[in-house]
Amino acid sequence: xxxxxxxxxxxxxxxxxxxxxxxxxxxxxxxxxxxxxxxxxxxxxxxxxxxxxxxxxxxxxxxxxxxxxxxxxxxxxxxxxxxxxxxxxxxxxxxxxxxxxxxxxxxxxxxxxxxxxxxxxxxxxxxxxxxxxxxxxxxxxxxxxxxxxxxxxxxxxxxxxxxxxxxxxxxxxxxxxxxxxxxxxxxxxxxxxxxxxxxxxxxxxxxxxxxxxxxxxxxxxxxxxxxxxxxxxxxxxxxxxxxxxxxxxxxxxxxxxxxxxxxxxxxxxxxxxxxxxxxxxxxxxxxxxxxxxxxxxxxxxxxxxxxxxxxxxxxxxxxxxxxxxxxxxxxxxxxxxxxxxxxxxxxxxxxxxxxxxxxxxxxxxxxxxxxxxxxxxxxxxxxxxxxxxxxxxxxxxxxxxxxxxxxxxxxxxxxxxxxxxxxxxxxxxxxxxxxxxxxxxxxxxxxxxxxxxxxxxxxxxxxxx
Numbered sequence: 176x177x178x179x180x181x182x183x184x185x186x187x188x189x190x191x192x193x194x195x196x197x198x199x200x201x202x203x204x205x206x207x208x209x210x211x212x213x214x215x216x217x218x219x220x221x222x223x224x225x226x227x228x229x230x231x232x233x234x235x236x237x238x239x240x241x242x243x244x245x246x247x248x249x250x251x252x253x254x255x256x257x258x259x260x261x262x263x264x265x266x267x268x269x270x271x272x273x274x275x276x277x278x279x280x281x282x283x284x285x286x287x288x289x290x291x292x293x294x295x296x297x298x299x300x301x302x303x304x305x306x307x308x309x310x311x312x313x314x315x316x317x318x319x320x321x322x323x324x325x326x327x328x329x330x331x332x333x334x335x336x337x338x339x340x341x342x343x344x345x346x347x348x349x350x351x352x353x354x355x356x357x358x359x360x361x362x363x364x365x366x367x368x369x370x371x372x373x374x375x376x377x378x379x380x381x382x383x384x385x386x387x388x389x390x391x392x393x394x395x396x397x398x399x400x401x402x403x404x405x406x407x408x409x410x411x412x413x414x415x416x417x418x419x420x421x422x423x424x425x426x427x428x429x430x431x432x433x434x435x436x437x438x439x440x441x442x443x444x445x446x447x448x449x450x451x452x453x454x455x456x457x458x459x460x461x462x463x464x465x466x467x468x469x470x471x472x473x474x475x476x477x478x479x480x481x482x483x484x485x486x487x488x489x490x491x492x493x494x495x496x497x498x499x500x501x502x503x504x505x506x507x508x509x510x511x512x513x514x515x516x517x518x519x520x521x522x523x524x525x526x527x528x529x530x531x532x533x534x535x536x537x538x539x540x541x542x543x544x545x546x547x548x549x550x551x552x553x554x555x556x557x558x559x560x561x562x563x564x565x566x567x568x569x570x571x572x573x574x575x576x577x578x579x580x581x582x583x584x585x586x587x588x589x590x591x592x593x594x595x596x597x598x599x600x601x602x603x604x605x606x607x608x609x610x611x612x613x614x615x616x617x618x619x620x621x622x623x624x625x626x627x628x629x630x631x632x633x634x635x636x637x638x639x640x
Contacts, residue, residue, distance in 0.1 A: 188355040199344055204337045208308075211333055212295045215253075215310040215326050222247065223314040223324045226257050226266060230314060230321035244268050252328060257314075258285055259322040279325075284311040288323035291315065297330060306330040369398040373405060385413035437462055489612055491636045492533050494565050495524040495558045501537040502556050505545065513550040516541070520558030525636040526565035528612035533567075533633070536608055536616075539601040540569035540629045547573035548626075564614070564632045572626040581618040581627065605631065 226240050248255045248268030256273045257266035262280025267273040279285045287294045288311035295310045309327040313320050369389075376387045388409065389402035444458035502518040509516040526533075537556070544554045552572035559566040576584065585606040606616040614633040621627055 188352055200337070200341050203340050204333070207337045207340055208333050211336060212308070212310060215328070216293060216295065216312060218247070218251070219310050219312040219324045219326050222255065222257070223312055226324070227314050227316055227321060229265065230259055241266060252332065254327045256325050257322060260289065260320060262286070262289060265322070284309055285323050285325055287311065288313045288325070289320060291320055308333065369393065373401060376405065380409060380412070385409055385416060437466065488530075489527045490530055491525055492528050493523055494526045494533060494567055494633065495521050497533050498537055498556050498558050498567060501534065501541065505541050509545050509554065512545060514545055514548045515553040516545070516556070517553065518556050521560060524558050524560050524565050526633040527636050528614070528633050529608060532608040532612050536567070536605050536631055537569070539605050540631070543601055543629070544569050544571035544573070547571060549573065560635070563635050565635050567631045567633065569629045570621065570626065572621070575620055575625050576618070576627050578620060581620060584618050585616065605629070609633065
């Protein structure tokens with residue numbers, strides 16, 4: 176990515192510099208050509224003024240004028256030809272090519288100058304095999320034209336001047352290109368450095384390290400958003416992996432003992448099958464109980480796993496109506512065990528919770544309460560509306576628990592009385608579902624040390640406007 180970024184920036188800079196450089200060079204070339212031609216026109220008029228006296232007196236001879244023309248031609252690398260009013264050459268800097276006494280009136284630029292015009296232009300020289308730039312000016316005194324002066328030079332003189340003028344521009348262009356490369360290198364580093372950190376953390380994540388996090392307050396907005404998304408993903412993965420490991424550990428630990436007991440009972444039942452059928456039948460009955468216990472444990476673990484891996488979207492629930500319905504459903508079992516169950520609370524109390532979570536919460540709490548309540552006692556399911564929460568409480572009159580036992584009661588597979596049937600997952604499921612719904616679950620000893628009070632607080636539904 177960094178190479179692509181550098182190549183794109185440098186490439187665009189090159190194109191822009193070349194395009195602008197070509198335009199600037201073209202402008203400088205035209206300006207320099209105009210400047211040089213203007214200077215040569217000025218020099219031609221000066222020379223014309225110096226040789227005017229010679230043309231005004233045809234019989235006059237002035238050797239200093241020939242020296243002046245030769246000197247100017249040598250210093251300026253220029254050809255000079257001076258003609259009289261008839262176009263006959265009277266002074267020349269190059270007698271070989273521009274001979275004296277030759278009629279030059281057939282040359283367009285000289286003919287135009289003899290008519291009083293200042294002429295400049297460019298033409299191909301067969302003799303020199305090069306482009307020549309020329310300037311022709313008339314020699315005027317008053318209203319009379321006594322002749323003309325033509326200066327000519329190679330076009331390479333203009334090219335040299337343009338090269339000298341534009342050399343600094345190319346240095347500036349090169350410096351600009353170098354600066355663009357350096358800046359793009361720095362900027363690409365600022366862009367790719369956070370991405371390399373992301374890549375490093377992703378690689379670590381792939382190797383099983385879920386502890387690393389990306390800074391959420393460094394870099395551009397897009398990088399910060401990516402960091403927030405990555406950290407959220409890493410936290411969720413870390414939580415899921417921990418839950419998976421805990422699930423596997425709990426399952427392997429809790430299933431090992433009943434599976435071993437089940438295997439022993441089946442082996443003993445097989446041994447007694449022929450010799451003592453009655454004993455074999457009893458052992459098979461015990462094996463069925465172990466299977467039921469295993470089923471209860473597996474169902475509890477699956478309930479926790481589904482709640483951890485499922486959707487956490489909450490819905491509005493009328494907890495009062497739900498609690499009243501669950502009390503009626505449990506009444507038959509309670510009466511069978513000679514336990515009274517009743518509902519206390521308002522007709523309606525709207526809270527929010529995970530879908531189906533309130534039913535599981537009430538069922539687990541009521542099941543525990545009935546299972547630990549002696550005959551002749553009562554179980555109360557109570558719903559109360561608080562300011563921002565709905566309180567759901569199940570109160571029994573069982574043997575009770577200490578404060579320490581109440582604190583440990585929500586641990587998976589923990590049971591206060593190991594002689595009682597159960598998987599030790601009911602209260603763990605209650606607490607887990609309550610927390611996923613945005614609430615909490617607590618367990619405290621009842622009044623006078625008799626029974627316990629299991630309380631679940633769930634958020635109260637906000638009224639719609």
